[in-house]
Each structure stands twice: as structure tokens, then as C-alpha cells.
Amino acid sequence: MTKAAQDTSIKYRDVPLFKGIALENLDALLFCMRSYVHSYKKGEHIRLRSERGQHVGIVLKGTVHMLKTDVWGNDTLLTYMSEGEIFGESLSALQEEDSYVTFVSSTATEVLFLSFDKAIHVCKNRCVFHYQLIENLFDLIGRKNRQLMEKIEVTSQSSLREKILAYLSMQAQKQNSRYITLSLSRTDMAQFLCTNRSAMTRELSNLREQGIIDFDKNTFVLKK
Known part of the structure; x- marks a missing residue:
């Protein structure tokens, strides 16, 4: 060779x-x-x-x-x-x-x-x-x-919140950790979830305020 x-x-x-x-x-x-x-x-x-x-x-x-x-x-x-x-x-x-x-x-x-x-x-x-x-x-x-x-x-989940949590849960299982890094940007993530970015951003903020998740850019923590 x-x-x-x-x-x-x-x-x-x-x-x-x-x-x-x-x-x-x-x-x-x-x-x-x-x-x-x-x-x-x-x-x-x-x-x-x-x-x-x-x-x-x-x-x-x-x-x-x-x-x-x-x-x-x-x-x-x-x-x-x-x-x-x-x-x-x-x-x-x-x-x-x-x-x-x-x-x-x-x-x-x-x-x-x-x-x-x-x-x-x-x-x-x-x-x-x-x-x-x-x-x-x-x-x-x-x-x-x-x-x-x-x-x-x-995407078959009945609400946007359930779609987000199902996606994050799936990534956590793949990465075998509640501390995960997403490869998708916010725009791409919204597109993947079949929603618009503004609605998704609001729901992410609600989930953080309720102590269910936390995030910084593309790093997420699943708390509950």
C-alpha cells in the first residue's frame, strides 16, 4: 500500500x-x-x-x-x-x-x-x-x-411540551446522561419537532421556570 x-x-x-x-x-x-x-x-x-x-x-x-x-x-x-x-x-x-x-x-x-x-x-x-x-x-x-x-x-405526542420532553428524553437515553448536548440549533430543533421557533422557545422557558429542565445554548439538564 x-x-x-x-x-x-x-x-x-x-x-x-x-x-x-x-x-x-x-x-x-x-x-x-x-x-x-x-x-x-x-x-x-x-x-x-x-x-x-x-x-x-x-x-x-x-x-x-x-x-x-x-x-x-x-x-x-x-x-x-x-x-x-x-x-x-x-x-x-x-x-x-x-x-x-x-x-x-x-x-x-x-x-x-x-x-x-x-x-x-x-x-x-x-x-x-x-x-x-x-x-x-x-x-x-x-x-x-x-x-x-x-x-x-x-412528533406524535399530543402537545408541544410532550414533544420537547420526548425529544430530550430520547437524547438523554442515547447519551446515557441527564446532562446532554444537542447537535441541532434552535431553528433546526423547532423544524424537527414540526413547530415554530417562537412557540418552542416559550415552552422551553416554561419548562425551565418549572424546574423540569435547565439549559445553556445547546447544553441541557433534565432535572425531573
Whole structure:
């Protein structure tokens, strides 16, 4: 393995999609997957279909939002992907145009793209590490489905207060602590909860006054 290839492999070895794949095999795998990396500024749209075919994306840096826009132009934040997470795999599997939803970089973002067709079909060499990749891919798809179910669980609550508390409780369980840090801004959080920012801000203040939570910027404490 060349020094450049080794540096590339080391960069990606902590990505969950490549779990269990030896460092010396990563470069060959990335070549086989027709991988490439692209950087985005905050607010840029990310396309998964290009002249190279349909791709899935892996967030190497930053955060990507999955948005659904209605006929009036209002966006709903369906879910969001942080470093190491994949996106676009469901649309690729369905062979649908990615215009059904849009993917937008919410910060300066770097994405690794892999050919979806190459990822799910083993090449003629039948490399063991390719089977590992497929296993990892389906595990990540399962996790994404769980994220979408969590979204339904939160937004199905009957009141804004219950939505906020359900979301904060879910984050506390994930972080295994009542002291949590949220990755969403206030605007993004309101969008995720399907409400407006002003109403959410008022409810957060009410919850703090009642001693149920406390917060400073994106750090929250669940007290009761």
C-alpha cells in the first residue's frame, strides 16, 4: 500500500460502514466502490445521482439534513446525519429520484460517496471484506429506520411540551446522561419537532421556570 493510500485508509477506518474491514483492504474497497469525496458549504444541496450513477453518502465531517418540502415550499426536517452516518441508501434501494426529499449540508460538510450498485453486488473477486461491507450497510439501514421511528414517536405526542420532553428524553437515553448536548440549533430543533421557533422557545422557558429542565445554548439538564 502506498503512503497516500494508507493515509486515506486511516482517515476512513473509524467510519461504521467499514467496521471489521482491515486497514490494508480499505483502499481496494474504496476503488471498487468508485468512491469520491466532495465538500459542501453550509446550506448547499447534496445530489446523490450523477453521471457516475446512484450513490450513497457517508458524512465525514459536518451534518446533513434530510428535508421534505410540501407544495407550499415549507420544509420538514425528517432526520439528520452526523459524522460517520450514511444517507440516501433507501432512495437508492428503491431506485427513485432523490427529488422526493432533499439533502442539505447544515454546516461545512465533507461527504464520501460510494456507488450503491457496487456496494450491494459482490464483484467477481468475491472479496471477504465486501461481504463485511454489505453486512455493515444493512446494519446502518436498520439504524436509519430506527431514527425515522424515533421521529414519529416524538412528533406524535399530543402537545408541544410532550414533544420537547420526548425529544430530550430520547437524547438523554442515547447519551446515557441527564446532562446532554444537542447537535441541532434552535431553528433546526423547532423544524424537527414540526413547530415554530417562537412557540418552542416559550415552552422551553416554561419548562425551565418549572424546574423540569435547565439549559445553556445547546447544553441541557433534565432535572425531573
